[in-house]
Amino acid sequence: MNTDEALELAEKLVKEWTVDRATPQPGRLDLTLAKPDDLLPAVAALRVQRLGYLSAITGIDLGLEANALEALYHFCSGEAVVTLRIRLPREGAAVPSLCEMIPSAGPFERELREMFGITVVDLPDPGKLYLPDDWPDGQFPLRKDCDPQVPTTATGEGGR
Amino acid sequence: MSVRTPQERFIVPIGPQHPALKEPGHFEFTVDGEVVTGASVRLGYAHRGIEKATEGRNWIQNLYLLERVCGICSHIHASAYALGVESLAGVTVPPRAQAIRQLVAELERIHSHLLWLGVAAHESGFETLFMYTWRDRERVMDLLEAISGNRVNYSANVLGGVKFDISAEQADAILAGLEFLEERTDHYLEVIRTDALFVRRTSGIGVMTRRQAEVLGAVGPTARASGVPRDIRVEAPYMAYRDFPVVIVMDTAGDLKARVEVRIRELFECYRMIRVMLRDLPPGELSVRMPRRVPAGETVSRVEAPRGELFYFIKGNGTDQPERIKVRTPSICNMDSVIKLAVGHQLADMPMILAGIDPCFSCNDRSLVVRRSQSAAELWSWEALRLHGIEAYR
Numbered sequence: 001m002n003t004d005e006a007l008e009l010a011e012k013l014v015k016e017w018t019v020d021r022a023t024p025q026p027g028r029l030d031l032t033l034a035k036p037d038d039l040l041p042a043v044a045a046l047r048v049q050r051l052g053y054l055s056a057i058t059g060i061d062l063g064l065e066a067n068a069l070e071a072l073y074h075f076c077s078g079e080a081v082v083t084l085r086i087r088l089p090r091e092g093a094a095v096p097s098l099c100e101m102i103p104s105a106g107p108f109e110r111e112l113r114e115m116f117g118i119t120v121v122d123l124p125d126p127g128k129l130y131l132p133d134d135w136p137d138g139q140f141p142l143r144k145d146c147d148p149q150v151p152t153t154a155t156g157e158g159g160r
Numbered sequence: 161m162s163v164r165t166p167q168e169r170f171i172v173p174i175g176p177q178h179p180a181l182k183e184p185g186h187f188e189f190t191v192d193g194e195v196v197t198g199a200s201v202r203l204g205y206a207h208r209g210i211e212k213a214t215e216g217r218n219w220i221q222n223l224y225l226l227e228r229v230c231g232i233c234s235h236i237h238a239s240a241y242a243l244g245v246e247s248l249a250g251v252t253v254p255p256r257a258q259a260i261r262q263l264v265a266e267l268e269r270i271h272s273h274l275l276w277l278g279v280a281a282h283e284s285g286f287e288t289l290f291m292y293t294w295r296d297r298e299r300v301m302d303l304l305e306a307i308s309g310n311r312v313n314y315s316a317n318v319l320g321g322v323k324f325d326i327s328a329e330q331a332d333a334i335l336a337g338l339e340f341l342e343e344r345t346d347h348y349l350e351v352i353r354t355d356a357l358f359v360r361r362t363s364g365i366g367v368m369t370r371r372q373a374e375v376l377g378a379v380g381p382t383a384r385a386s387g388v389p390r391d392i393r394v395e396a397p398y399m400a401y402r403d404f405p406v407v408i409v410m411d412t413a414g415d416l417k418a419r420v421e422v423r424i425r426e427l428f429e430c431y432r433m434i435r436v437m438l439r440d441l442p443p444g445e446l447s448v449r450m451p452r453r454v455p456a457g458e459t460v461s462r463v464e465a466p467r468g469e470l471f472y473f474i475k476g477n478g479t480d481q482p483e484r485i486k487v488r489t490p491s492i493c494n495m496d497s498v499i500k501l502a503v504g505h506q507l508a509d510m511p512m513i514l515a516g517i518d519p520c521f522s523c524n525d526r527s528l529v530v531r532r533s534q535s536a537a538e539l540w541s542w543e544a545l546r547l548h549g550i551e552a553y554r
Binding site for chain 2: 025055
């Protein structure tokens, strides 16, 4: 299967749940899913055809004005990169865990959870992976409104 | 002595600071006698906040920052970033520059694989092999220093090309160095295949089948040692890999010995390709002009680091700073796979199995912030650190 065939197949498989599509670069296909619940069936559709492996999950904070976060799931097969994109509200963002289907998603999802405050439902190991044990709850470092210069600590101490 | 009930779990904590590995990582192994029944990993001890830091720096500053994600595979990080930014900006890099990037990347792979072979030998108790490989690795470090001026962060890239050319004398020095290294590598291949102790510590240990490697998401030499044909240089050629292709090196055994063999055999492939490159290096310019502002857009940049697929996602917003840079390093994929495989193995094999994936903790831990200390006076702000750096090296 060459790159174009892979992208064509991916588009067909996920069509049912796609609300927007883009081809930002040669070899890339960016599919926006309607809602977080569509993630599991869409990924299952790709998996059944053994189309690509989960290479990374990217979180993006679109900022306070847009009041939204995005979670991007990148599947790679040869040169083809298929991205499943989900838009989430900043408050109460939640996505289902892929670990049942793709065990290697675990560390990516734990990172998404602690860096962006996106709840990953049914994550097998929801403990901290990167952040210190005493990192204050509700502080999500990769959100745009988190200022790393002044860490707000549990005791309220600021940076020097 | 009380009798232990089967329900009780005995946990052996290892790390963050421990004699097995030189970098910090915390592992908890649940054991039944000597046999591991469960394992978990806790990272973050080398976390520096690099992904966040990129959002406050311009495109050029980030080239220098991202080269410092890892001290072993520094060039490949800077290259993945540069390739991504150039594709966002719509800039075509001259072929000679791409070839020199690839040349440095392959020299870096040689030094990284030799370094790893030494670490693996050290973990198995084979100190002599460790000493010899690290002595020989100096030769490739000298070559890198001769062409770039640096032993570690070569700073070969600029956005739009490379900084330095390869002169005829440098090419001769590299060829002479390769001659020496190839002879040594031949010897090491024989050693790891025949040394009784090393074979017993590696053969049949930490076996990962092809199916497991695929499901658990292993990448790089770890995946290739289990027969998974995954190599970005071959699958999705970047830099000059279309003109100077590599042959994928694989093994089907999937054990530690296979992981050692695959890396050593990859070295021969590096030597072969560098010789071809030095012979047929395309002529031309070394760099093109890059715009200061990069158009809004998103790009994915994938390269084959010494440890496996390195994935960069770069989002620009039309200014001179990126909106978001995501770095997914190969070590995190391999770490997770090996932790899941630990079950059923002897506790004493754990250091070797962990070292077998060539873990890089700086890579794992790239993204976050400041460690809070008990006393506020010990907490350094970025500005204070910067001023300290300027004063200290004045």
